[in-house]
Amino acid sequence: MSTPNRPPRPIIELTVLRTERLSPHLVRVVAGGPGLSAFVDNGSSDKYVKIIFGDVKRTYTVRRFDPEAGELSIDFVVHGDDGVAGPWAAAAKPGDAISFAGPGGGYLPDPDADWHLFAGDASALPAIGAALEALPADAVGVAHLLVEDEEEVLGLEAPTGVGLHWHFHSPAGAASQALADAIAVGPWPEGRVQVFAHGERESMKAIRALLKERGVPRADLSLSGYWAYGRTEDRFQAEKREPIGQIEA
DSSP states (O other): OOOOOOOOOOEEEEEEEEEEEEETTEEEEEEESGGGGGOOOOSOTTOEEEEEETTEEEEEEEEEEETTTTEEEEEEEOOTTOSSHHHHHHHOOTTOEEEEEEEEOOOOOOTTSSEEEEEEEGGGHHHHHHHHHHSOTTOOEEEEEEESSGGGOOOOOOOTTEEEEEEEOSSGGGOTTHHHHHHHHSOOOSSOEEEEEEEEHHHHHHHHHHHHHTTOOGGGEEEEEEEOTTOOHHHHHHHTTSGGGOSOO
16 A cells, blocks of 8 residues: 655745844844744754745754744854855845745654763754753753854853863864764763764764764764755755765765
């Protein structure tokens, strides 16, 4: 018997309420409006939506969803005129329309884990920031965050038992081994670790190899490449079907 096709997620149409420049390369867009009533929170801290820009779609993490305030926040990495979503976010103003489908996602910090490990570059800061806020107050863990320079450091909220370690390299995407090296020499507490590692593809491959050496079970790992250094978004998506695009060897 064939499996019935999953019905398409409805398109949610919102209006930009305001924007905020979080750092030189990170812009937060806060949207709302009557269409927000159709947004169904799936409970994950890495929930994402597929934003529609003309004929293309781009996937972005929901940084925060506040149904009481009627607001949904999405953070965009901006590098000049590169890409589609970044320039749109940099120029967005109150009243602009934003349409997307979603949310997807499936990660949420496990309160039964002995400790938590987070790793990512600027593209993963929204998901890591949301995960840190979802941790119980007594959580223990380590976060390794790779950005270009000190101006990119954000004031993330985290339990006192979670150490935030910022690492710098410009361009950050070219430092494919930096996060894996930081994890290798950094704190590694005893007990079961739950890992959330997302960001540049080659960097994630290096982290996966290290975690295999450390014996971290796949079930305790949320890891994926959000982008690839030197690749356009369309080429990156196409390479997901090729050997180079596979995180798992």
